[in-house]
Amino acid sequence: AELLLLNGPNLGILGRRETEIYGTDTLADIEAAVAEEVSHRGWKVVAVQQDGEGELVRAVQGAYDTVGAIVNPGALMIAGWSLRDALANYPAPWIEVHLSNVWAREKFRHESVLAPLACGVIAGLGSLGYRLAARALLDRVAGS
Ligand code: DQA
Numbered sequence: 314a315e316l317l318l319l320n321g322p323n324l325g326i327l328g329r330r331e332t333e334i335y336g337t338d339t340l341a342d343i344e345a346a347v348a349e350e351v352s353h354r355g356w357k358v359v360a361v362q363q364d365g366e367g368e369l370v371r372a373v374q375g376a377y378d379t380v381g382a383i384v385n386p387g388a389l390m391i392a393g394w395s396l397r398d399a400l401a402n403y404p405a406p407w408i409e410v411h412l413s414n415v416w417a418r419e420k421f422r423h424e425s426v427l428a429p430l431a432c433g434v435i436a437g438l439g440s441l442g443y444r445l446a447a448r449a450l451l452d453r454v455a456g457s
Contacts, residue, residue, distance in 0.1 A: 314357070319361050324387050334413050347444065351451060374402075385410045412442065
């Protein structure tokens, strides 16, 4: 089985991006951590990072056979309507992850257009949030 790990704009530079907010783990570190978390079930991780919304939409459209997804949409949480529509048609459970606690930050980050479609949201726990999301999906997707 395959798990989709989708990261949106400005997340490819993690480790060098506002480290006081986002921490020092790189995206490669996070991808490796998620892969490690799910390996005992034989799951493989399909990791995609794109800065453009269209590429993310296409990645979702191409991943209908994955068993679940972890999505950090970055700032597309705010108004990523086409990503939202793509995820509305994604057949498996997915979890929205934010490294930072978006509700402790600027007001424009307090509402996600994607979150109502997610089976859960994890925010503020840094890169650990991705591991926890992976565990939650393992739990949710029983039997595969
Ligand atoms: C983020 C939070 C978003 O508000 C921001 O635009 C990001 C990163 C996070 O992981 O904390 O790019 O998704």
